Amino acid sequence: MSSAAKQSHAFDLAQVRKEFPILDQQVHGKPLVFLDSAASSQKPRAVIDAMAEFQRRDYANIHRGVYQLSQRATNAFEAARERVRGFLGAAETREIIFTRGTTEAINLVAATFGRERVGPGDEVLITHMEHHSNIVPWQMLCREKGATLRVVPIDDRGVLDLEALDDLLGARTRILAVTHVSNALGTVNPIAEIVAMAHAKGVPVLVDGAQAAPHMAIDVQELGCDFYAFSSHKVFGPSGVGALYGRAEHLEAMPPYQGGGEMILSVTFDETIYADIPHKFEAGTPDITGVVGLGAALAWVEATGLDAIAEHEHALLAYGTEALSEVAGLRLIGTAPHKAGVLSFVLDSAHAHDIGTILDQEGVAVRTGHHCAQPVMDRFSVPATARASLAAYNDRSDIDALVRALHSVNEMFA
Numbered sequence: 001m002s003s004a005a006k007q008s009h010a011f012d013l014a015q016v017r018k019e020f021p022i023l024d025q026q027v028h029g030k031p032l033v034f035l036d037s038a039a040s041s042q043k044p045r046a047v048i049d050a051m052a053e054f055q056r057r058d059y060a061n062i063h064r065g066v067y068q069l070s071q072r073a074t075n076a077f078e079a080a081r082e083r084v085r086g087f088l089g090a091a092e093t094r095e096i097i098f099t100r101g102t103t104e105a106i107n108l109v110a111a112t113f114g115r116e117r118v119g120p121g122d123e124v125l126i127t128h129m130e131h132h133s134n135i136v137p138w139q140m141l142c143r144e145k146g147a148t149l150r151v152v153p154i155d156d157r158g159v160l161d162l163e164a165l166d167d168l169l170g171a172r173t174r175i176l177a178v179t180h181v182s183n184a185l186g187t188v189n190p191i192a193e194i195v196a197m198a199h200a201k202g203v204p205v206l207v208d209g210a211q212a213a214p215h216m217a218i219d220v221q222e223l224g225c226d227f228y229a230f231s232s233h234k235v236f237g238p239s240g241v242g243a244l245y246g247r248a249e250h251l252e253a254m255p256p257y258q259g260g261g262e263m264i265l266s267v268t269f270d271e272t273i274y275a276d277i278p279h280k281f282e283a284g285t286p287d288i289t290g291v292v293g294l295g296a297a298l299a300w301v302e303a304t305g306l307d308a309i310a311e312h313e314h315a316l317l318a319y320g321t322e323a324l325s326e327v328a329g330l331r332l333i334g335t336a337p338h339k340a341g342v343l344s345f346v347l348d349s350a351h352a353h354d355i356g357t358i359l360d361q362e363g364v365a366v367r368t369g370h371h372c373a374q375p376v377m378d379r380f381s382v383p384a385t386a387r388a389s390l391a392a393y394n395d396r397s398d399i400d401a402l403v404r405a406l407h408s409v410n411e412m413f414a
Ligand code: PLP
Pocket: 038, 039, 100, 101, 102, 103, 104, 131, 133, 134, 179, 181, 182, 183, 208, 210, 211, 231, 233, 372
């Protein structure tokens, strides 16, 4: 188990809320109720301060400087890599690559591992609940290679059809790319089981962990996956940075993603010798302060306890599901038995965008639209949903405010 999972904590919600200064404000004269953490979560003081302090005291470019500042910056950067390793339960720090986020991590795997493995007539398998980030890179790869993108169906609750998955894992399947948690539905997929099914047929698995990382303990060794991607900004860290875990044997065999500085051992006009992993995949100056912020975010999560966060969110999700069932004409999209903190819904009385605008007037921030998951909208025959998503800092009063605001939407459109 990863270190975050092993610790057990008492969860002090009032204290957690206080650690997020942005929550303490009014919008349109109403207290802010932030229910859009699946898009991007807010940042605790620990992250804001760590990044400011790093810029104030230790900032320099990393890896190449012999002077003290550069060494301090390099140490902070590499300490964050070790923190990500622990967070994901990976065996070695060299299996952790810093990227711009989940999207870049998936593109990296598609453009390297994917490009080498997939050929004409081959198949790439994804699911019907993927975010566009875990669809488009594979579609591009299939187009380039003359391969076929196959899609595992979901049922009316938003649960993945595992029998169909097993059938679709065929002799031509070269990779399975699947989300751990759906951003549009909240469904939590049984990744360890899925990985075992794929590996039984020799198919490697990439897991999109963007929506799982803020909500549950992850252990890539227990899951058994080949690749795991997540974004810092959804797990209380800054945007523009994220990480990819890849099994060392894959990373060593893969060609580089981008060429440039930092990813080489030596360069002549005739030949370049690439650096060892993970640096082979980290061309150019990275978002150094962002990585330090990600490290601070994961330290905050570990100190708070992912187990405690998960328990709190689970109870809040149950409370929210029950409370929303009392709003007339509301239909939840995504009712899987195993869900993370996402409440996606449509209302008979109003379009999702109108709901979002009216809720904003009440201080309630939710996301509306297709949530970068248009195939999910098509599956449920809706153009868009309104989505309230939960994080560690939300409480029952946030849900109550949401429900009150939804009643006013109904009254307005009655
Ligand atoms: N995958 C899922 C499931 C997501 O929810 C998101 C973002 O919403 C992404 C991938 C893309 O993440 P990013 O934009 O941080 O690269």
